Amino acid sequence: TRIEKGGYKHFMAKEIAEQPLVIADALRHYTGGGQSLRLPEELDFASIDRVTLVACGTGSYACHVAKYWFEQIAGLPAEIDIASEFRYRDPVLSPASMAVFVSQSGETADTLAALRYATGKVAQVVSVVNVPTSSIAREADLALPILAGVEVGVASTKAFTCQLTVLALMALKAGLDRGRLTPEAVAKQLAVLGTLPGLMSATLGLSDAVAQVATDLAKAQDILFLGRGTMFPLAMEGALKLKEISYIHAEGYASGELKHGPIALIDAQVPVIVLAPKDGLFEKTVSNMQEVMARNGKVLLLSDAAGIAEAGAGTWKTLTLPQVDPLWAPILYALPAQLLAYHTAIAKGTDVDQPRNLAKSVTVE
Numbered sequence: 001t002r003i004e005k006g007g008y009k010h011f012m013a014k015e016i017a018e019q020p021l022v023i024a025d026a027l028r029h030y031t032g033g034g035q036s037l038r039l040p041e042e043l044d045f046a047s048i049d050r051v052t053l054v055a056c057g058t059g060s061y062a063c064h065v066a067k068y069w070f071e072q073i074a075g076l077p078a079e080i081d082i083a084s085e086f087r088y089r090d091p092v093l094s095p096a097s098m099a100v101f102v103s104q105s106g107e108t109a110d111t112l113a114a115l116r117y118a119t120g121k122v123a124q125v126v127s128v129v130n131v132p133t134s135s136i137a138r139e140a141d142l143a144l145p146i147l148a149g150v151e152v153g154v155a156s157t158k159a160f161t162c163q164l165t166v167l168a169l170m171a172l173k174a175g176l177d178r179g180r181l182t183p184e185a186v187a188k189q190l191a192v193l194g195t196l197p198g199l200m201s202a203t204l205g206l207s208d209a210v211a212q213v214a215t216d217l218a219k220a221q222d223i224l225f226l227g228r229g230t231m232f233p234l235a236m237e238g239a240l241k242l243k244e245i246s247y248i249h250a251e252g253y254a255s256g257e258l259k260h261g262p263i264a265l266i267d268a269q270v271p272v273i274v275l276a277p278k279d280g281l282f283e284k285t286v287s288n289m290q291e292v293m294a295r296n297g298k299v300l301l302l303s304d305a306a307g308i309a310e311a312g313a314g315t316w317k318t319l320t321l322p323q324v325d326p327l328w329a330p331i332l333y334a335l336p337a338q339l340l341a342y343h344t345a346i347a348k349g350t351d352v353d354q355p356r357n358l359a360k361s362v363t364v365e
């Protein structure tokens, strides 16, 4: 079947807008009436000693978020790498571990080679893929489809949030299998995840406000994204999206690393986008943000109403997101990151769906 833009100007806009629907689909597929997990029986975290997560590009940031989840939720040691490094660095894999390969296309050459390297060396090879007929799906012991539907825009959007959703459910299964979570605690988290599609729809309502900020961002030469905890990989994803389609140099940094280098770049010309839901790390991130402001940095703060009320004063701009459980905030904060990249690219007039030099699927090394 031919995939159409369905009234949107770009596939990317359509795919961003589809997220509440596809996330709801994925949650429905992998949960029994939203109450219990319905992941395959063979996916067993009880007896493994470690999970190793490997991907390229946007998928690698989904893995990075999942590392925090597996550790926090399940107390399971988690390791991440990008496939191009993993495949050549002679990684030491425990025979009792699980290796997880995340890929939208399921055909990325480095990720496939990484999967083949792990095969036979670990207890279980799992893939998290969008294309269920792909090589990475077929060659894994177990493939979990993310159910995002066809993604056409070169810059990944709905596949990222669907990857996060499936990885979140895997982390909950790990918590259950390892006795860290009761079935009731899992049901409670599933109920929270069930609110995400609604929160995502509300967040998409920020699109016009983002478009306004983007007219200024489009004039920047460099943009910095900062975040702590799971907002650190989100900062890197925000920077990746932005450079991919607007060609503005952007970097995602862990807030705490600011003073170890990037603070040297701060002046009134460099917008600094701070991703900071009001969670347990909020005060820490705000103190880093204030270091930026003390050096005339132009801060765009993304937080919830409570966070903006507490720390919005003196910032250049703010965007207020709905309040969300801090654990699952990355799934929601992906949306403004995507919208910022999209609207900045529109303001610059670049080709959003087909950015120069990039391919949707990188099947050669």
Ligand code: G6P
Pocket (backbone or CB within 6 Å): 056, 057, 058, 059, 102, 103, 104, 105, 106, 107, 108, 111, 154, 155, 156, 358, 359, 360, 361, 362
């Ligand atoms: C390319 C795409 C990215 C994607 C990456 C990994 O660089 O432009 O959007 O994240 O490949 O692709 P995969 O299909 O393995 O997720």
